[in-house]
Amino acid sequence: MSDFDVDLFVIGAGSGGVRAARIAANHGATVIVAEEYRVGGTCVIRGCVPKKLLVYAARFADEFEDAAGYGWTLQRPVFDWPTLIANKDREIARLEAAYVANLERSKVKIVRSRAILEDAHRVRLVATGEVVRARHILIATGGWPSLGADIAGLEHVITSNEALDLAAFPKRILIQGGGYIAVEFAGIFHGLGAEVTLVYRGDNILRGFDDDVREHLRGEMEKRGIRILTRKLVEGVEKVDHGLCVSLSDHEAVVVDQVMFATGRRPNVTGIGLDRAGVQLNERGAVKVDRYSRTSVPHIYAVGDVTDRVNLTPVAIREGHAFADTVFGGREVAVDHADIPTAVFSEPEVGVIGLTEMEARHRYARVDIYKSSFRTLKMTLAARDTRCFFKLVVDGDSDRVLGCHIIGPDAGEMIQLVGIAIKMNATKADFDRVMAVHPTAAEELVTMRTKAATYVREAAE
Ligand code: FAD
Secondary structure (H helix, E strand, O other): OOOOOEEEEEEOOOHHHHHHHHHHHHOOOOEEEEEOOOOOHHHHHHOHHHHHHHHHHHHHHHHHHHHHHHOOOOOOOOOOHHHHHHHHHHHHHHHHHHHHHHHHHOOOEEEEOOEEEOOOOEEEEOOOOOEEEEEEEEEOOOEEEOOOOOOEOHHHEEOHHHHOOOOOOOOEEEEEOOOHHHHHHHHHHHHOOOEEEEEEOOOOOOOOOOHHHHHHHHHHHHHHOOEEEEOOOEEEEEEEOOEEEEEEOOOOEEEEOEEEEOOOEEEOOOOOOHHHHOOOEOOOOOEOOOOOOEOOOOOEEEOHHHHOOOOOHHHHHHHHHHHHHHHHOOOOOOOOOOOOOEEEOOOOOEEEEEOOHHHHHHHOOEEEEEEEEEOOHHHHHHOOOOOEEEEEEEEOOOOEEEEEEEEOOOHHHHHHHHHHHHHOOOEHHHHHHOOOOOOOOHHHHHOOOOOOEEEEOOOOO
16 A cells, blocks of 8 residues: 555444445455544434433333223332433443444454544544545544524523433423424423423424324324424523523423423534535535535545435445445445335334325325324223324325325334335235234235325326
């Protein structure tokens, strides 16, 4: 290796960076990965995994209550936040160690430092000042919570980063935001016993999701006791005797113990020398890449949230893998970003894939809608007032299923399987040919016979 110290330098050991580093090394490349915080990145350390552990914790509350209808008498359950956080931290540390071990097994060198680009081939390690000359560079620096406008008292506001590690459990919390992170944390804190207020500036939560899903989930969250205030904004936060006083745009004041903003995330592009290397950003402030994750500089690539394509862990992993195969594996691989199944671990859970009803009605001449809302068998004895929701969006001409939207227990598990059928271009008739599994909630997917609506698009003027 003459001009370069290493074949690949990866900035960021998160979902995308770790996968790319390991696969590139397995293809024979010499690889260094730099991480400024903890190996594993957002998903493992302060995203998907710790969040889902807290979701599991929160869901026991319903189980304890529902058990009564099945003949169980329980002592009043007592929840201890420090125990949950300590156990969660132990699992995260175990996972981080596993990530490190996997990288080391693949002969990837891990450096614990912030890394910044000096120019298009040289990377500086802030911890030591060392400069590494790299043949290829991968930017996998992820994203960071964005707090929005600089309101009074912003220093009292936490984000999802801190919410996963609070020293004390907040009995009252106000969460601003309407996206999946906001509704998930609302469910977590409510399930664990907090009084939760969700404030969102838009018309309804989960912008971008199917309107029926948004309506149904909101209704279910409100039935559980979460206060949802839409078309409102937090205008200021002030420390008072017994907590924090939050002023809303309609002049209401709410006193709580914690204020959390889940108001979006921004690509991590600041201060890493992208301009010095000539790496361009797109109009959304994310690193601009082509379908092979190549930036405006041919030997510099970027994957994951820093590119703001679809900000999910499995997508970052696929992009990292595809990059390594393309550059070091001798075959060009582009990631297919269409029809990505995804879940919202709210209470109840949401699983979706493909087009919403409105998207389909814009794109297709004829759209058939099938939907169903019902109480699951389990809820009959539990006497809980909660309903599942299933919706299929179908191309009325080809009969292909364009979208599937589910709310209810294990919706995330269900949508993963529905995803296989949808990627295989299954038609509604294919769904109908499948025998039901009875008694389950998922059987609804193959037993919805009656169209709820058919929309025929007017011919273009
Ligand atoms: P990251 O995983 O964010 O990794 C980037 C890494 O780069 C970080 O470790 C960071 O410390 C490091 N870094 C940044 N700059 C530098 C630098 N200059 N030098 C060295 N290191 C640097 N996705 C799902 O699929 N399912 C979920 O349920 C889910 N839940 C989520 C819940 C929350 C609360 C959050 C915040 C996110 C969630 N996500 C979920 C999204 C998911 O975590 C991200 O899409 C994923 O982690 C992106 O991977 P990445 O490799 O792009 O970046």
